[in-house]
Amino acid sequence: MAANRRPTLADVAREVGVSAKTVSRVLNEDGPASAQTREQVLAAVTKLGFQPNLMARNIRVGGPDTTIGLVIPDLANPFFGTVARSIEDTVRDRGLTLLMGSSADDPDRERALTDKFLARRVSILMVVPSVGAGHARLKTHRATGLPIVFIDRPGSGLATDSVVSSNRAGAHDGVAHLIAHGHQRIGFVGDLPAKLYTRRERLAGYRSALQEADIDYDRSLVANAHDQKGAEAAAGQLLDLADPPTALFAGNNIMALGIVAELARSGRKHVAVVAFDDVSLADALEPALTVVAQDPEEIGRTAATTALARLDGDHSRARTITVPTRLIVRGSGEQPVPAHT
Amino acid sequence: MAANRRPTLADVAREVGVSAKTVSRVLNEDGPASAQTREQVLAAVTKLGFQPNLMARNIRVGGPDTTIGLVIPDLANPFFGTVARSIEDTVRDRGLTLLMGSSADDPDRERALTDKFLARRVSILMVVPSVGAGHARLKTHRATGLPIVFIDRPGSGLATDSVVSSNRAGAHDGVAHLIAHGHQRIGFVGDLPAKLYTRRERLAGYRSALQEADIDYDRSLVANAHDQKGAEAAAGQLLDLADPPTALFAGNNIMALGIVAELARSGRKHVAVVAFDDVSLADALEPALTVVAQDPEEIGRTAATTALARLDGDHSRARTITVPTRLIVRGSGEQPVPAHT
DNA sequence: CTGAAAGCGCTAACAT
């Protein structure tokens, strides 16, 4: 039961009676090899169960490792999970493997993860940056040719590619939809921290829609939370105001879950709702949930193709690519405004 | 703009005027070092932006790499995403990093991923095995001491640890709940392929509940699908039967989404539903969705602790650990049975 | 077509 040593190139070479380099040649289809040696080598490889050590190979070749480092806030969040799958699908035929981790939106954890990825010499680094994480230290890595792409939010202190949703326009459209259906007092439930890029942008879209309709911005209608339970509480508080909102706008998918759960729990079916980001079962709710849908597949695909282009020598200026959102009207935005008393 | 070479240990050593080994010692807190050299080294490290090459280190040290290889069917599926996050949380303080990939339940893709992970000398291999993927070839890796854990389903051809839900008992309880509320014709919408372990087990639980209640098993009430759209169609077909079911049991979370969507779309609110695996917004549906909840956090945690124990020298027999499910009654299982005509 | 030697970046095992 002792841990057997794994076979190495040299073991295979010895078995066949050739040099290590010959085995290497056969396996990598580098240089020529006689049909006979090829077969012998392949047979020995199977017999010994040899699998080349990719780390050793990489070390010698010197280039980056065939991995992509990906930092997202939460592996369990389906939005980021979908982004990740899309990235994977896009890079698969390039032979790249995903190294992943959750930052929990904590800059220290983000940094720990990126450092690990850099120490592993990833080919590409992709990060959903946390508030408070500086990225200036990544400059030297950019200089070595490492493509860095920020996803969902731009990074800070580093000019590099980023891929974001049309947060401001999307939120504007969602709120305008509510206004078009007669709502004047519209609550905003956003995620925390308040400085989060997506929250700021979406709040800006919310405000611009209000302004367009000559509705005064009322700070007391803006609430915050950082998880579903918090969003439930935030929604409840807004609706308990003396002059409560008749409609709510959810700043992201988790906030949407909280708002919908709270309305269902408390039986407030008359409150109109529009959410930023689609959620499953939105269709099956009563009323069905109107959303500003993001396109996580496209976000992932864009991030990946951008990074691959950089890897292939694209030296053009850093870009911020905005992936459009789409208002999907399903009904919850049209809940009637209560008659004035 | 030329790709600068990254600094190496030797560069740092040269900068300070010491040997490479000394730098190594300082960085790894191996052996002693005078306060002065330590400081000089650290300064040089910062100045040059040196980051040790983990691959080179690993190759020299010879042990496995500090990574965990994790193969799941779909990075975007929140069930597996939650399992992954739980694994990550459990191994974080051991310094292990996740190497992940989606198999799409395709044995070839599963194999390609595991091979890549093995070539990277992962410390632990965790796989949600696909139907048709043989695992006998992993035996030699087990023999070298590599912990292998199968998640959600047992592997085939290899005696190793696995962590699964109490599929059979859970499905039994869910179906029994429907029977207790008067349902006699209960449809089963399961995922594909039919040979999938979880599907078989859950179907067995369904059948045992029927049998317990002396209800004949009717094959025509069993439908299959492999995605949400398919589940919608499958549910529709079952309900269009001449003698349709009055209740449906969903074989997993995706099937649940399909069934609920179809019932909402077609306005068949009278059909009772119980789903295997919880879904978000289940609470907010009308009626709220009764589920047999799995515990993905516990599954991930158990898989991780089991693997870590193996890494720490636990040589006891391979175990299959069953994580209990829990029936969460929310209402959808109590939809009344239509009066007989 | 094949092999020998050198070296990738790092650390183990001895020196000193």
Add this chain to the structure above:
DNA sequence: ATGTTAGCGCTTTCAG
């Protein structure tokens, strides 16, 4: 407290 040598498993380079 520090340095030297060797070598991890592989590939590059240069000879044959």
